[in-house]
């Protein structure tokens with residue numbers, strides 16, 4: 001039955017009553033594009049560009065090398081959406097030539113956008129390469145920054161994009177609780193939000209994502225995390241802008257329904273999860289997803305949130 005449901009699941013992501021939720025792929029580079037296309041991804045919701053920077057521990061890849069890699073990805077989704085995240089170095093993704101070696105708390109130090117603002121040349125090269133890669137293609141390019149903390153960060157990123165001549169939508173990842181709490185102010189500077197629930201959980205619960213002993217607190221079903229998702233989605237709705245999810249949370253089919261019920265406008269995940277999420281989402285109406293989301297948020301633990309959502313969606 002499961003196989004039949006998956007086989008029947010093709011086409012754009014939507015609830016049973018036709019509320020569209022684009023299902024996008026998380027990729028690490030051109031090598032992941034085939035699987036994304038195969039799974040019927042409607043585009044890329046998170047292109048982690050770090051992979052390009054791993055070949056050389058002393059310097060950033062040349063503009064030419066970056067243009068070639070970005071172009072390969074953009075060409076695979078003609079008319080589709082491709083959301084590229086600029087380099088997210090530091091903490092769990094250190095780079096020798098960019099990441100300070102002597103930080104007591106690397107996750108709370110110079111990482112993500114902070115690294116790029118300290119190395120404007122690296123950011124400028126990446127944005128220029130993206131602008132060149134997109135030239136002449138019909139693709140709908142979106143570029144976002146990791147680890148945006150506040151409106152000042154968002155403005156600095158948007159300014160850098162404009163200065164590089166990038167014709168794309170600029171967005172901010174919501175990975176720090178302050179960004180969720182002040183999402184409306186961040187949206188004065190950028191055109192979309194994308195929730196990175198892996199880091200958002202880490203920073204909300206003060207639980208290092210690399211420490212297994214605190215994994216209970218990394219559970220994306222935690223009601224406090226759902227609260228921050230709702231805040232962000234509401235802010236985006238109020239501003240007439242979009243708010244997707246590109247963290248691991250989007251790949252859990254039941255949680256994908258809850259996220260939809262919270263107002264999230266797209267879901268991005270590893271390609272292998274797309275058919276499962278598509279099939280599950282297609283079983284429930286938006287109103288059911290909203291009820292499941294409300295039930296999950298009314299609990300006080302990840303376990304209870306999961307059971308409550310399950311109970312609503314399976315008709316109690």
Ligand code: PEP
Pocket residue numbers: 046048088175195196197198199200246247248
């Ligand atoms: C996240 O933090 O949820 C995210 C999508 O980014 P990464 O896992 O690459 O830090």
Ligand code: MG
Pocket residue numbers: 146175196198199
């Ligand atoms: Mg992250």
